[in-house]
Amino acid sequence: MTLAAETHGFLSPTGVEIVFLLTGLVTLGAAVITVTTRQLVHAALWLVVALGGLAVEYLLLTAEFVAWVQVLIYVGSVVVLLLFGLMLTRAPIGRSPDADSGNRWVALGVAGAAAVLLVTLVVDAFRTTWIDLDEPKGTTDLLGASVFRHWVLPFEALSVLLLAALVGAIVLSRKDGGSAEEVAGNPAGPVDAADDGGEG
Amino acid sequence: MHLAYPAVLAALLFCVGLYGVLARRNAILVLMSVELMLNAVNLNLVAFDVAFRDVLRSGQSFALFIIALAAAEIGIGLAIVLMVYRNRGTSAVDRLRDLADTDAGGTGGAADAPDPQDAADAAADAAGESAAASKKAEATA
Incomplete structure (x- = not known):
C-alpha cells in the first residue's frame, strides 16, 4: 500500500519537482544563450537570468541563505563588474561576428561528450536518492550557527x-x-x- | 524531490560553461563561462548537502565560500583583462600568442612543416604588435 509513496517514481512528479524542472529549463536556456549569443552585452544580461534561476533553485531546495547570497553577490555585483569590464574594453554594442574562436566545433564536441558522460553517470548513480524537503535545511539561523561554529x-x-x-x-x-x-x-x-x- | 534533477541540471550547466570557456574569444565572456561552471558546482554542493542532511552544513557553507571566491576571482580576472587590453589593445584570448612556439618548424624541420595557418597567425600577431606599439608610442608622445 505504501509502496507507491516509497519508490518515488519519475513518472509522477511532485509540484516542487515540476517547478524545479521548469526553472531548470529556463536556467539552462539562459546559460546556452549566454555562451552562444554574438552580442556581448546580451550575454551578460542572459547571465543574470541564469544566475537568478539558480537562486530560485536554491530556494526550492530550501537553502534560503545561499539563495539570497547568490542574488546579492552574483546578480548584484559580479554581473555589474562584468558589464563594467565589457564597457572598459570597448566591447562592440551590436552583433560581433568574431565572438567565437575557431575551435568552436572542438569545444562543442568536448562539451557534448562531457555532458553525455556526466549525465549518464549521475542519473545512474543517484536514480533512487530522494531529497526530503519537509523541514528547511538552509535557513540563516542554521547556516549562521554552522558557519560561525564549525x-x-x-x-x-x-x-x-x-x-x-x-x-x-x-x-x-x-x-x-x-x-x-x-x-x-x-x-x-x-x-x-x-x-x-x-x-x- | 529526486536528487537526479539538480544533479543533472548541474552537470548540464557545467558542460555549457565548459563549451563557453573553450569556444569564446573575448576574455570577459570566458570569465562569464567560468562563473557558470562555478555555479553548477554550487548547485551540486547545495543539493547534496540538503539530500544527505549534513549536520555541519558543509555543502552550503562551502557554497558560500565558493561564491566569495568567485567574487574575488572575477575582480582579479577583470583587472588582468583590463591590463591586457590597455597594453595590447585587444581582449581576444586567441590573439595573445606571444608564448606560442611559432618558429619551431624552422629549427627542426623533421616532423612538421610550418603550416600556413601558423604563419598567417604570426603575421597577424606581428601586425597587431606593431599596431599596439604604434598606439603606445602615440599615447606616450
Missing part, C-alpha cells in the same frame, strides 16, 4: 583572501603607478617613466 577558520582565511584580492586588483588596475602624473607633468622624458612604473 567553519570559522575557513571564514577568516577567506576574509584575508578577499583583502589580498582587493589589494591585487587595485595594484593591477593602477595606470602605470605614479608615472602617469609624471608623463603629464614632464613631457620631455615619457619613455623611461612609462617603462619602469608598471609594477608599482
Whole structure:
C-alpha cells in the first residue's frame, strides 16, 4: 500500500519537482544563450537570468541563505563588474561576428561528450536518492550557527583572501603607478617613466 | 524531490560553461563561462548537502565560500583583462600568442612543416604588435 509513496517514481512528479524542472529549463536556456549569443552585452544580461534561476533553485531546495547570497553577490555585483569590464574594453554594442574562436566545433564536441558522460553517470548513480524537503535545511539561523561554529577558520582565511584580492586588483588596475602624473607633468622624458612604473 | 534533477541540471550547466570557456574569444565572456561552471558546482554542493542532511552544513557553507571566491576571482580576472587590453589593445584570448612556439618548424624541420595557418597567425600577431606599439608610442608622445 505504501509502496507507491516509497519508490518515488519519475513518472509522477511532485509540484516542487515540476517547478524545479521548469526553472531548470529556463536556467539552462539562459546559460546556452549566454555562451552562444554574438552580442556581448546580451550575454551578460542572459547571465543574470541564469544566475537568478539558480537562486530560485536554491530556494526550492530550501537553502534560503545561499539563495539570497547568490542574488546579492552574483546578480548584484559580479554581473555589474562584468558589464563594467565589457564597457572598459570597448566591447562592440551590436552583433560581433568574431565572438567565437575557431575551435568552436572542438569545444562543442568536448562539451557534448562531457555532458553525455556526466549525465549518464549521475542519473545512474543517484536514480533512487530522494531529497526530503519537509523541514528547511538552509535557513540563516542554521547556516549562521554552522558557519560561525564549525567553519570559522575557513571564514577568516577567506576574509584575508578577499583583502589580498582587493589589494591585487587595485595594484593591477593602477595606470602605470605614479608615472602617469609624471608623463603629464614632464613631457620631455615619457619613455623611461612609462617603462619602469608598471609594477608599482 | 529526486536528487537526479539538480544533479543533472548541474552537470548540464557545467558542460555549457565548459563549451563557453573553450569556444569564446573575448576574455570577459570566458570569465562569464567560468562563473557558470562555478555555479553548477554550487548547485551540486547545495543539493547534496540538503539530500544527505549534513549536520555541519558543509555543502552550503562551502557554497558560500565558493561564491566569495568567485567574487574575488572575477575582480582579479577583470583587472588582468583590463591590463591586457590597455597594453595590447585587444581582449581576444586567441590573439595573445606571444608564448606560442611559432618558429619551431624552422629549427627542426623533421616532423612538421610550418603550416600556413601558423604563419598567417604570426603575421597577424606581428601586425597587431606593431599596431599596439604604434598606439603606445602615440599615447606616450
